[in-house]
Amino acid sequence: MATKKKTDPVTTLINKLPPYVRNRYFVTLVLFTIWMVFMDRHDVLTQLQLSSTVDRLEEELAGYDAKIDAAEAEKLDMESNRERFARESYYMQKDDEDVFIIVEEE
Secondary structure, eight states: OOOOOOHHHHHHHHHSSHHHHHHHHHHHHHHHHHIIIIITOHHHHHHHHHHHHHHHHHHHHHHHHHHHHHHHHHHHHHHOOHHHHHHHHHHHTTTTOOOOOOOOOO
């Protein structure tokens, strides 16, 4: 009597796959790619977050550079015209003059 050999359903499913998908090198490459893209310490999401942080910090640096330039220009102006700076900023006056403060209403 010939007995019918039972086939494993997993083996049948694996045999239905195309040969390149059953290749161990292909499977290894796919698993490695999934690991590097999603699960690694330096995954794609982390790299995007770091890139946006770098961009934000570079914008802040440009803003601080502009503030430094403005402060240096004000310093040069103050050093060259000390009397005008003192009169405008601190409302200083000479003994024989009156100071009128004009406030612009918006």
